[in-house]
Structure formats: C-alpha cells, structure tokens
Amino acid sequence: MKSQISSALSDFFFEYETPRQVLVRNRRVGVVCRLIQLGVLAYIIGWVFIYEKGYQSSDTAVSSVFSKMKGVGYTNVNGAERVWDVADYVFPPQGDSSFVVMTNYIITEGQKMGTCPEVGEICSYMFLFQGQLTGVCVPANKTCEVLAWCPVENDHNIPDPPLLMSAENYTLFIKNSVTFPLFQVTRSNLVEGIDSSYIRKCLHDPEKAPLCPIFKLGDIVKLSGFNFETIAKEGGAIGIVVDWTCNLDVDIKHCKPKYNFHGLYGNPGETDKARASVGYNFRYAKHYLDGSVQKRTLLKVFGIRIDIIVQSLARKFDIIPTLTAIGSGVGIFGVATVVCDLVLLYLLPKREFYKNMKFKYTDTQAQVSSTIAYELRT
Amino acid sequence: MKSQISSALSDFFFEYETPRQVLVRNRRVGVVCRLIQLGVLAYIIGWVFIYEKGYQSSDTAVSSVFSKMKGVGYTNVNGAERVWDVADYVFPPQGDSSFVVMTNYIITEGQKMGTCPEVGEICSYMFLFQGQLTGVCVPANKTCEVLAWCPVENDHNIPDPPLLMSAENYTLFIKNSVTFPLFQVTRSNLVEGIDSSYIRKCLHDPEKAPLCPIFKLGDIVKLSGFNFETIAKEGGAIGIVVDWTCNLDVDIKHCKPKYNFHGLYGNPGETDKARASVGYNFRYAKHYLDGSVQKRTLLKVFGIRIDIIVQSLARKFDIIPTLTAIGSGVGIFGVATVVCDLVLLYLLPKREFYKNMKFKYTDTQAQVSSTIAYELRT
C-alpha cells in the first residue's frame, strides 16, 4: 500500500501533461489567428497594463483640512464707517473645511421680544416665518400682529451693490493633509518647495503658481465661473476640490495636489456656467442686555460658502491585480483560439479535413469494439 | 541568418496551433459535462454580467451638503412668552451637513464669576465639573464651595414636556450635490422635475413625494423610529442618509437620490428600534456686560442632532472589468473540463479506454527506442 502511494507520487512528480496540438499550416487562418492573438496581447499589455495600470491596486485617502482667511473689509453705510475683520465675517471662526465668508448683510438692530406687525405679509397668509400670531390684525399696514423679536426683519431689499465688495481681496490659506492607509503614505499640501518663505509671498495662480495654497477670494469666484458682484450680493456656494491623484510607483514628490473650483448646488439641465446658481444666506444673532432688557442684533448674512473637498486616488504596484490581469488575459487568449477554431472548422472549404485533424472520436456503443481495435494502433 | 529569421517569422504567421481533442461520445458523461458547462455559462452571463453587472466599474462621489431650517418655536414658561426663530434654535447657524435643532433647554441666567456652593454633590465627590474647589465646605447644603460661573447650573430636572414641542413642525430643506470624479458626472438632489415652484409647496413623503427635499422635523423623527416627545425631551441623534446608487449606463435622469432615516449611536445587541437611543445635549453660553460686570446666560441645550450622510455608488460600463470577467470565466470553464475529466478518467467503468484516448505516453528511457518506432506511425 505504502509503495503504491509512493509510486503514484513519484509518477506524479516525474511526469507532466502537455496538450497535443495540431499545427495548422494555412496562410489565411494562420494570419487571421495570429492577428487576433496579437490584438489580445496588445490589449493586455498596452491597455490593461500600460494605459490603465492594471498592475496597481488603488486606495482613497482619509484627510484633514484647515482653512484660514485673512483680510479686512470696510463698509460705509450712511456715513457710519465700519471695518470687518476675520472674527466678524467668517462663520464658523475656527477654520473648518466648510465655512461662509460674509459679503453682504441685512442688519436689524435692537430687536426685543414683543408684539409687532409682520412685514409685507397680508393677514390671509397661511405660513408664519417671523413669529407666533397673536390674532390681532394691524389695519395700518394690513398685516397680522405677531409675537416675535420686534421690530421684525425687513429683508425685501438686498443691499446693491453688496456692502462688502472688499471681500474680493481677502485671502484664504488652506492646509490639507491626506493619508492613504493601504500604502501607509501621508502627504501635506505643503509639498517640497512650498516652504514658509514661499508661502509668505505667493498667491495661487492656475498657471504660474499652481501649488501655492493661498487663494484670493476674487480669484476663487472667477475660476468657478461666477461674477463676483452677483455672488457677493445674494451669496453662493463654491467647492474647492483638492485633487490628489497619485502614482506611488514613481517618486513620492510627484504626488502633488491640484486645485479645482466650481459652483455647487446648481439645477440640472442647465449649462455648466448657469449651474453655478447664486443664493446662499443664513441668519445669525448677537445677544446683549440693554438695561435689563434682553435684546439682539439680527444679521441676515449673504455670503460665499466654501466647501474644501478632498478627492483622492493613489495607485501602487500590487502582485494580486497583476496576476489577476495576466490570468484573465490568458483566458481571453483562449477565446482567441476558440474564434480561430470556429473559422477553421466551420468556414474553410477544407473544414472536414481539419476536423479530422483536431478531433478523435470515441464512437457510440455499437462502434466501440471496432474503435478499440482502431485505437490500439494509435 | 536573415532568411532564417524571416522564414521563422513567416512560419509563425502562416500557421497556428489548436489543441487536439477527443470527442467523447458517452451519454452520461456528455450530459453531466454539458450541464456543468451550461451552469458555468449561466453563472457568468446571468450572475456576473446581468445580476452583479460585472461589466461595470464603480466609483463613489465627493459631495457637498447645505441645510436650511424654517419655522418658529414658541415657549411660555411661567407666563413669560417667547418665540424662537432659526437664529435661536439651530447650531451652528450657517447650514452645515451636521447641526443641532434645540427642542428643550435648561437656562441659567445672570451667571457671573464667583464662589458658590456646588449643586447636588456631596463634599467627598472626587470629580469636579462645575468649577474649581476653593476648599470651603458649605454646611447648609452639604456641598463644596467652588470658584465658578455662579449661580451654578442645576440640571437635575429636565423640563417635561419639552419646552419646544412646536419644533415638530419645523421644516428642513436639503441641498446636496454629488460628483463622481471617475465618470465626470455631477448631480444635484434637485433633479429633473424638482424645480422651484414644486419645492415651494411640496413636503417629503416616502410614498407620495420621495424626491421632495423638504422634510418636516416630526416626520424625520417618526421615520427613524423615535417618539417625538421622548427625543425632544432629552435629545437624540438622527442620520439622514442620501443614497445615490446610480447605473450610469442608463439615462442620467434615473440617477436620483433616496432618503433614509435612522437613529445614530445605539448600543449593540439591541433591536433596531431600541438602538435609536436618546440623549444629546451640549452647553452654550451667551456673554454680556451688566454694568461693568461680565455675565453670561448658560443654556444646556437638548436637541435633535441631524447628520446628513451622503452614500454613493455609481457604476458604468468599462472595458477592463468586462474582459477580466470574460477572461476569468474562460478559466472557470477550464475548471469544468477538469471536473468532467475526473469523472471520465477515474469513475467510469471504461476509464482505461478513455485514458488511452486522451493520453499518449512518452515512455521512460528504456522504452524510448520502441516508443519512437511506435510514434512514427502516429
């Protein structure tokens, strides 16, 4: 028994199978078949391997973004001069990846809790947005009386031109770090050469300074297809896409961010320009005590909402996709042979001859005995 | 030499190899084998291609979300009427994808820096959360004296019913835009047909208006399995999942969002309903000057935290996965042949006969000369 297994094992190790093949010497079939095979080979090597880099596996990054605005705005409303610094015009203040830069506002000062007529709404109006109806109708201006922060905000006239046109000159500094967990690679947008002395004097320009992480707000707006005055008046949303598309098989220093700008929240069916639809606002209140009365200053803030969106795709050589590509390439090679065989066995005039060459038949029951005799000779 | 190469080349181009095969005419083996092959074919075409769409490559989106609440709340605490508008009850105010809607609160007014006894903690208590111990014990209520914002907040009794039950009628408007970078496709949740006139009057309903991006807060709470009064009292966290599962091989207008709602931060091992655990609060202070004394109003805010989570998966025809699927399908076809061969060569009674048909032996050294003679006839 033992010797049987060892002999089977030695048989297995000392022999190997290789398929018997017919070498078809036919010019037309040969050329067709070789061309198909070369095509498959060219596809596998040229397209899968070189163009699509099928020998690489890919990963997306986890990322972290810090933003910082700089610049001072100035308004002069009916002679009242005011400056607006970062603490006044950025919401939220702490440097998030998504924030709003105020460019226009409607201010309602000295609001206190009380009853007053609504603004511009006739009494029959069903929905209340400004306060709780008291049930009293105010004949003077044909509106309902509401319990609300009074006087109620009147936002029917948006200041035009926008009050903070000077926002165009604000600058935005972006710090972004990405980590590709699969490849254990961490990169910052302050890549090689973007050191503190360079940052101090650079300004982002798609052509001349594509890696400078300091952006003029006016440039961001222009590059995303908006007109600054339009967006500043009613607000709008802009995405700054930091695109990390990296081939980690080459030196890590070629893994650099690209910055793209585009309008967000557009309506479909419109062209790309029109999609950059305007309109972004929110309300914000500053509370204070006047004597012993709680009051607030309500700001309807129109502004540019900026979303810094990190988009990442790193690729690196990996043995698994490589061998999967080779293995399935071999499979497709097999398909090429099948196609050639179809030509050979069904289309050529001499198909019967080739069929005889390629196939050996084990004939049906009746013929078996004679087949065995026939086969014994082979 | 040159002619040798060109002759080898012409040989290579004018001939091709095709494997010689035995055509086994045996009903049982034939049927088994054909069924296995058909099964593999059905799997490749039916499952990989049609069901799992293995001919497509997939991509996830980068996205941007803007939210806007509307509605007015009303409270009447001991006769003091008050309304709460968006600027009062949404944190943060600027329309983020993650925000809190206040539904209940404990207010501590007129806090100023000073020393006062802690609330409800006996002196031996080790951890301090309300202030810095001064070392003095206050016998009257058996607590320690702390340096803190005094009077110290007493949050042992949460208002019940919640003060802002009217929050149930607030509405939430979601704007969401997604971009699939691989396919260069951008979509907004304001899809075809969801225009501004529709938005003005619609309200989201999973059955009747599944695409309307305006949600009643009470509906959101109900759809995520909460009871509004319970969650409003102690707060809770709800995820609104905007699900973009798109097949980009069909018309882009079929790429529409689906909205799902579920409670967040549950404990494991509980059922899905119970997982919707309640409890969400944070503290928020409004500072003011009373005379020359810095004071603050401390709000312990109980609210519904809403996380708008974008989940996306787009698929589109791609030549690489198609050919990989075909290639590996051919490979599995090969496995089918191997299985049939095992049956043929090891299980059938006539296995020796089929072995002789399939294999030709190159015998070991001793037999070579006779083998050559034998082979010459073949």
Place this chain on the structure above:
Amino acid sequence: MKSQISSALSDFFFEYETPRQVLVRNRRVGVVCRLIQLGVLAYIIGWVFIYEKGYQSSDTAVSSVFSKMKGVGYTNVNGAERVWDVADYVFPPQGDSSFVVMTNYIITEGQKMGTCPEVGEICSYMFLFQGQLTGVCVPANKTCEVLAWCPVENDHNIPDPPLLMSAENYTLFIKNSVTFPLFQVTRSNLVEGIDSSYIRKCLHDPEKAPLCPIFKLGDIVKLSGFNFETIAKEGGAIGIVVDWTCNLDVDIKHCKPKYNFHGLYGNPGETDKARASVGYNFRYAKHYLDGSVQKRTLLKVFGIRIDIIVQSLARKFDIIPTLTAIGSGVGIFGVATVVCDLVLLYLLPKREFYKNMKFKYTDTQAQVSSTIAYELRT
C-alpha cells in the same frame, strides 16, 4: 430540418470534448513543471486566498461622530481668578467631529470701532491686517493710523506658560457609529462590554483599556508625539483615527475600533516626530453693548484642534471575487504549462522527439494528399 436540429442538439448533449495530452515521462522536466505548478497553486491558495483573502469583497463605511469634552480650566492672570467650562473653551460647542479646545489666548477687551495706531507695523508696510488705513501716520510709535476695532490687538507676546495648562486633564468622550452599506452592518464604538457602567469609570489606555472611548487630553497629545506645554502655548492639530478594519466572515463582535493619534499638517521631508508641527489659532469675538456703544471682546484663541477621522474597511466572502480569483488562477496555471513547454520543446536534448509527440502538422498544399492518407491511419 427539424430532425436535423434535434439530432445536432442530442449530439451536442451526449458528447463532450476533452483535450488530448501527452504525458511526458521525463524526470527533470516533470519535477520542474510540477514545482512550477505547485508554486502557482501555493500562490493562489496561500497568498490570494488565505493571506489577502481574495475570496472577499470589501466596502468602506459611512459614519457619524459625536464628541463631548468634560473638565474645568482655571486661570489666574494678575490675581484675577477665572474658571473656564466647556461652554467657554470648546469651539464649536455642539459636539462635532472636528473641534478646537482652547489652551491659551490673547484677550483684547473693550474694543470699539474707531481710529487708532496699528501695533508694531511701520508705516511703509504694504499689507493691512488690522484695519483700514486712514492715511494718518502716528509719529509717536512710527505706525499708521487705522480705522479698526480699537485698541488694536497686540499679539506679539504669546503667554508662556500657556494660561490653560489645566486643559491636560480634560476628558473627551467619542461616540461613533459606522454603517457598511454593502453588507448592511451597523456598528457603534460602544461595542459589547463597553456599557454605561464601564464608561463611567474607564480611561483610554492603548494597552490596558484600548476600547474605552474616554480620552484624557494630555494622553492624546502625548500619544501623537507632542509635548503638551509646547502645543498648548501655540496650538496644534491632532487627528484621532478611529480604525474599523473588520472581517465580517467571523463573528461581528470581533469588529472593533482601534484608536490612533497623530499630528496633522506637518511639512514633508521631516521625520514623523517633527512633522507634528505646532501652531493653530483663530480669532473669536464676543459682542456687547456698553451704554449705547457697541463693543467687543476679541479672543485670539490658541488651541488643540482635534479631527476625529473614521477610517474603515470591511471584508466579507463574496462569490464574484472568489470565482474571479479561481478563474484567473486557472489562467496562470496555463502560463505554467507554457513555461514547461518552452523548456521541453526548446531546451531539452530530445526536443525534436517531444515536438513530434506534441504537434501534428497539417502540411502545406503539396503534401496534403499524402497527409490525408497518413492521417487516415490515426
């Protein structure tokens, strides 16, 4: 015609093809070839299936994070004692996944809109960050007069040691829930065993309590390679990575988070320690009314920005990658046979003999008739 089709069908179903093969009995070639085949098999089973788990498909999660700080800070600046509670030192207050804990500050109290000299900037300086130039030069301190919130902030001396060194003892509680949409699995970082009684008394420790979701701020800073006093003085950014790497083929309870800590926004080319660069600040204003004059308290906040980053990868058995791996494995097996054939047909001394065994030639036109006669015998 009908019978023709049915006969063709029955022919198709009752027969099957299997390739004819040569069983080469040659020790050297056999061993080489078997070793190559075993190597391929070992690679497919060992590497692709067992090590890389190629039979699984993978998915990343959508996630939601809630954070809550606890602890009280204490400052004593020139005898003015003050405590800082959560409502004072966390920005934003509502428990986001990205927030700043104040550890140091420069306070400028009682600012009002007016004109005053800039701080520390000589008149020729081109960029304005503090206000709008009035055009007046103030000889006394050689600076320009600006319209600004006056007095202008002087941030040249950062308090050292940092005012809120007590921040080291603050604790952070993280609630995190992840959902893998492909596998319909939801997990919370409060896994089995991490119940409310455990949470009340535990403190995260990488060795002893790796699953406790309560972190001491000082530990976070230390584990990310910073010195607390350094980072507290000028601020810094730390990423807390919650790593969900899950094999869903085993029991779901093994799907647990891992917490890692590292500094963000470093410069490249530096070592990992040095990459943890310091410097994080923003400005924040509290507005109030003094009499009828609008004033504000400006805080330049230095703090530790904490980004809670969720990184996820779940894997589960899936029939498609399994069969793709098998199929392409069979393809690579074919490559092994091709390599052996090259050895057999081009390198061995008896190559001509083996060529004769493997190939049958359909000779060119001239030879056809004799070939047919010759073939008839086979």
